[in-house]
Each structure stands twice: as C-alpha cells, then as structure tokens.
Amino acid sequence: MNFNEKLINAMKRNESLLCIGLDPDPELMPSGMGVLKFNKAIIDATSDLVCAYKLNLAFYEALDDGIDDLKRTIKYIPDNIPAIADAKRGDIGNTARAYAKAIFTNLGFDATTVNPYLGFDSIEPFIEQWDKGIFILCRTSNPGAADFQSLPFVLKRKQLPLFEIVALRAAQWNKQSNNIGLVMGATYPEELKLIRQNHPNMLLLIPGIGAQGGDLASAVRYGANARGQKAIFSSSRQIIYASRGRDFAEAARQVASSLRDEINYHRSTLTSAR
Amino acid sequence: MNFNEKLINAMKRNESLLCIGLDPDPELMPSGMGVLKFNKAIIDATSDLVCAYKLNLAFYEALDDGIDDLKRTIKYIPDNIPAIADAKRGDIGNTARAYAKAIFTNLGFDATTVNPYLGFDSIEPFIEQWDKGIFILCRTSNPGAADFQSLPFVLKRKQLPLFEIVALRAAQWNKQSNNIGLVMGATYPEELKLIRQNHPNMLLLIPGIGAQGGDLASAVRYGANARGQKAIFSSSRQIIYASRGRDFAEAARQVASSLRDEINYHRSTLTSAR
Numbered sequence: 001m002n003f004n005e006k007l008i009n010a011m012k013r014n015e016s017l018l019c020i021g022l023d024p025d026p027e028l029m030p031s032g033m034g035v036l037k038f039n040k041a042i043i044d045a046t047s048d049l050v051c052a053y054k055l056n057l058a059f060y061e062a063l064d065d066g067i068d069d070l071k072r073t074i075k076y077i078p079d080n081i082p083a084i085a086d087a088k089r090g091d092i093g094n095t096a097r098a099y100a101k102a103i104f105t106n107l108g109f110d111a112t113t114v115n116p117y118l119g120f121d122s123i124e125p126f127i128e129q130w131d132k133g134i135f136i137l138c139r140t141s142n143p144g145a146a147d148f149q150s151l152p153f154v155l156k157r158k159q160l161p162l163f164e165i166v167a168l169r170a171a172q173w174n175k176q177s178n179n180i181g182l183v184m185g186a187t188y189p190e191e192l193k194l195i196r197q198n199h200p201n202m203l204l205l206i207p208g209i210g211a212q213g214g215d216l217a218s219a220v221r222y223g224a225n226a227r228g229q230k231a232i233f234s235s236s237r238q239i240i241y242a243s244r245g246r247d248f249a250e251a252a253r254q255v256a257s258s259l260r261d262e263i264n265y266h267r268s269t270l271t272s273a274r
Numbered sequence: 275m276n277f278n279e280k281l282i283n284a285m286k287r288n289e290s291l292l293c294i295g296l297d298p299d300p301e302l303m304p305s306g307m308g309v310l311k312f313n314k315a316i317i318d319a320t321s322d323l324v325c326a327y328k329l330n331l332a333f334y335e336a337l338d339d340g341i342d343d344l345k346r347t348i349k350y351i352p353d354n355i356p357a358i359a360d361a362k363r364g365d366i367g368n369t370a371r372a373y374a375k376a377i378f379t380n381l382g383f384d385a386t387t388v389n390p391y392l393g394f395d396s397i398e399p400f401i402e403q404w405d406k407g408i409f410i411l412c413r414t415s416n417p418g419a420a421d422f423q424s425l426p427f428v429l430k431r432k433q434l435p436l437f438e439i440v441a442l443r444a445a446q447w448n449k450q451s452n453n454i455g456l457v458m459g460a461t462y463p464e465e466l467k468l469i470r471q472n473h474p475n476m477l478l479l480i481p482g483i484g485a486q487g488g489d490l491a492s493a494v495r496y497g498a499n500a501r502g503q504k505a506i507f508s509s510s511r512q513i514i515y516a517s518r519g520r521d522f523a524e525a526a527r528q529v530a531s532s533l534r535d536e537i538n539y540h541r542s543t544l545t546s547a548r
Binding site: 023056058059061062064067086088089090091092093095096098099101102106115116117118119120121122123137140141142143144145146147148149151152153154155159162165166169 | 297330332333335336338341360362363364365366367369370372373375376380389390391392393394395396397411414415416417418419420421422423425426427428429433436439440443
C-alpha cells in the first residue's frame with residue numbers, strides 16, 4: 001500500500017489528522033527508561049488516535065545505539081499507520097540517491113521530509129519512489145525561518161517570497177507521481193493561509209502546534225482544505241513529555257486525545273461553514 | 275587544537291589544498307572488500323598528500339553497519355588531519371543541537387557542512403562550537419543548484435542572487451567565532467569568482483573538481499585568495515575509484531598526487547602574478 005493510501009486510511013479509521021513526533025530526549029523521559037521501551041509505550045497508548053508517527057532522525061543520531069532504537073521503533077509502529085522520517089536531507093543527485101536508500105530501504109520509512117535548497121536533482125531520487133511520501137520544506141516553524149524563506153524574489157516582474165516559489169516548483173514536480181507535500185509551520189498562520197489558498201489540494205505537514213506555540217484554531221482553519229482534509233498536524237514534546245512520571249504513556253494519551261478532538265472540532269467548523 | 279589550526283597545519287605540512295572525499299560505494303570498490311578496509315588503505319596511501327578528509331554521511335547511512343564503519347574510519351584518520359562531515363544538516367534550534375551533538379561529540383568530526391534554508395537558529399548550535407569548522411552551503415556543484423540558489427532577491431533596491439545573500443549573512447555570523455566557511459561548487463566558476471571577490475578571506479570548501487567536471491584551473495584561480503590560500507578542493511570518485519583492481523590504493527595515491535601538484539601549480543601562477 002502506498003503512503004497516500006495508508007495515510008488516508010489511518011485518517012479515516014482513527015478520525016484523526018494528528019501526528020505524534022517520537023523525538024526521544026533522555027532528559028525529558030522518565031529517568032532510567034530506554035528509548036525503545038519509551039517509544040513502545042507511547043505507541044501502544046496512542047495508535048488508535050493518530051494518522052501518522054514522525055521520527056526526527058537527529059534525536060536518534062544524538063544517542064548511543066540510537067539508530068538501532070530507531071529501526072526497532074519503526075518496526076513496532078503498526079503496519080497500517082505510516083512512519084514519516086523527519087530527516088530534512090538535501091544533497092546532490094548521487095548522494096541524494098544514497099539518502100533515499102537509507103531512509104526508505106534500510107530504515108523502512110513510508111515518507112520523509114527533504115530540504116529544497118539544492119534544487120530538483122536533490123529531490124528527484126526521493127520522488128522517483130512513487131509509493132513513498134515526500135514533504136518539501138516550505139515555510140518552517142522556527143524563528144529563523146524568515147531569514148531566507150521569506151526573502152522577496154522577483155519572478156516575472158512580481159515579488160514573491162522564496163517559500164512561495166518553492167511551493168510553485170513542488171506543485172510542478174508533483175505532477176510526476178502525486179507524492180509530494182509541503183512542510184508549513186503552524187507558527188506562521190498568514191503564510192499557511194497563503195499556501196493553502198494557492199494549493200487547495202496539496203498535502204501539508206504542519207509541525208509547530210503545542211510546545212512551539214502555534215495556535216491550533218488558526219492552523220486548522222488555514223492549513224486544512226475546504227473539506228477539512230489534506231493536512232497532518234504534528235506535535236511532539238507537548239504529548240510525549242506530558243508527564244515524566246510512571247503515568248507518562250497515559251498522560252500522553254490524554255493530551256493526544258484532546259488534541260485530536262480539538263483538531264476535529266476546528267475541522268467541523270470549516271465544513272459546516274461551507 | 276581547533277579546526278582552523280589543524281587545517282592550516284595540514285595544508286603547510288603536506289603542501290596541499292586537496293581534500294579527499296571518502297564516499298564508499300560497494301559497486302565501485304574492489305569486489306568483496308569491506309568499507310573500513312578500503313578506507314584504511316586509501317588513508318594510508320594518501321595521508322601525506324591531503325589537507326583534510328571529507329566523509330559524506332549519506333554513503334554510510336545507505337550501508338548496513340555503515341555508521342560503525344564511519345566511526346572507525348574517523349578514528350583511523352591521523353590526528354593531525356581534520357575530518358569534515360559532509361552532512362548538510364539543517365533543522366530547528368533544539369533539533370539542530372541534537373545534530374551538532376551527533377556529528378561533533380558522538381562521531382568526533384572536526385567540521386561539518388550545514389544547509390542554510392532554515393535560517394540562523396538552525397546554524398547557531400553548530401557555530402557555538404567555536405573549535406569546530408562550519409561550512410554553510412552557498413552555491414552547490416549540482417545541476418539543480420540554480421533552481422533556488424540563483425533566484426534574484428531584492429535587497430535595499432538591488433537584485434542579488436540568493437547564494438550571495440547567504441554569503442553575506444554567513445560573513446556576519448562569522449564575526450562570532452571565525453569558524454564559518456562556505457561551500458562553493460567548482461562547476462560554477464563565475465559564481466565562485468564573485469564570492470571570492472566579495473569575501474577575500476573566507477574559507478571556501480570547493481567540491482566538484484574531478485568526476486563532476488569542474489575545471490581545476492578556474493576553480494583555483496577564482497576559489498583561492500590572492501595568496502593562493504583559504505580554499506579546500508575536494509574530490510572523491512576520481513581519486514578513490516581510480517582503479518577497481520588490487521592496485522586501487524596505489525592508483526588513488528597517483529591521482530591524488532597529480533591533483534595536489536596541479537592545484538599547487540595554479541596557486542603558484544596566482545601568487546607570481548601579484
């Protein structure tokens with residue numbers, strides 16, 4: 001089953017656009033607990049509430065034996081829930097090919113984030129894998145996002161910010177296999193609104209709700225399409241570190257459940273307003 | 275010893291601006307040979323000819339047990355030759371911190387390449403490590419580099435390509451610890467010339483000579499500064515896959531030696547023309 005089908009099925013089955021970021025940080029986890037055990041408990045407690053899990057490779061690369069924990073976590077995620085690599089890779093053609101192999105073949109992810117700075121040949125080896133999902137960084141959720149992504153560029157005598165040009169190119173490249181989405185931070189609702197207006201059916205991966213401070217109502221209103229679909233809302237720290245005690249998994253479930261319901265409430269106001 | 279000192283000492287000791295990319299590809303290596311054995315033989319044959327080794331993480335991540343080979347290779351590189359991670363990472367602040375830990379603390383690299391798309395807070399955790407070298411992608415060597423890096427940007431009513439803005443910002447950020455350099459592909463001599471003119475003393479990491487087709491004479495003329503310094507010329511496939519036979523290490527030494535000498539010849543024409 002390809003990524004898009006798996007994602008849509010999980011969204012329907014769990015009535016959820018919520019993605020949980022499994023980003024292990026030993027300083028925030030219950031003391032003495034191993035990463036794999038922690039992740040398994042979170043997955044057991046939340047797999048009926050999410051449309052996807054997102055694993056940022058940095059947190060595993062920063063740990064001793066982290067890659068082993070990463071592999072085992074991906075294997076543990078139920079087959080009917082997609083696993084997204086938050087890898088943000090970007091390199092020249094033959095090297096991008098090696099990264100695509102590492103992420104899809106070796107690690108077994110269903111989708112990945114990629115960085116557009118190196119242009120088409122850095123992204124092509126990923127999108128050639130038509131059954132995988134590719135999320136191109138567009139306007140990210142961090143404070144420095146504006147440094148380059150919002151610079152005004154001149155295109156056909158109009159001024160457009162760089163992230164809009166990235167979105168335009170992504171939409172063109174998407175004609176090849178319809179497996180491209182965009183990463184749009186929830187922390188910048190105006191930019192999110194703009195991209196959704198110009199790309200009504202593009203799949204958006206929207207991090208930055210929760211700990212990063214993005215307003216959920218705006219993120220859903222501007223990020224989902226008119227039918228309240230085509231968006232994945234990702235939260236990590238707010239959910240998985242809801243408690244540092246023995247009840248961490250139960251606490252994570254409660255926060256995840258509330259977030260899912262809040263997202264669904266805001267979706268319902270979208271569709272009822274049509 | 276910090277990265278800059280280690281690099282300059284190696285440049286002087288080996289009279290070399292040549293960096294060898296240790297990018298293992300089992301399809302191009304002598305058949306049946308393991309990555310670690312291959313890398314050790316290349317290092318033994320060339321460590322008196324180079325100013326640095328560069329290891330692209332993609333090629334190790336694409337292999338089973340590749341990270342173990344990567345760690346052992348870094349340990350095997352002589353202490354007086356810097357090891358550069360070609361990682362091109364870029365992520366939001368707390369995640370960038372995890373990548374910096376992975377690359378510098380866990381793997382033990384002296385320097386790394388980073389991607390600027392996410393802005394300052396994605397680069398800050400790297401440059402805070404004042405004793406390490408940080409190479410920010412500016413104009414890369416691949417065909418798709420122009421897709422975004424050369425888009426005209428409006429700054430104070432002038433039009434500048436994105437890669438020039440990246441270089442300007444990098445120069446500002448470099449005031450903090452003087453540990454920033456730029457990645458400039460040898461395949462675009464005009465862009466290289468422009469950046470060197472505007473940044474006469476910035477350290478440039480210049481890939482794309484050799485298999486990627488960059489002209490060495492132009493790369494040295496435009497990439498080195500007026501004293502024939504402040505540039506690292508990197509080649510991988512042309513050197514390490516010079517032969518697939520038992521003589522691969524000897525063949526690699528011959529190509530590396532010729533490249534070093536050619537680079538030095540072009541440097542000498544620069545300084546004698548002053």
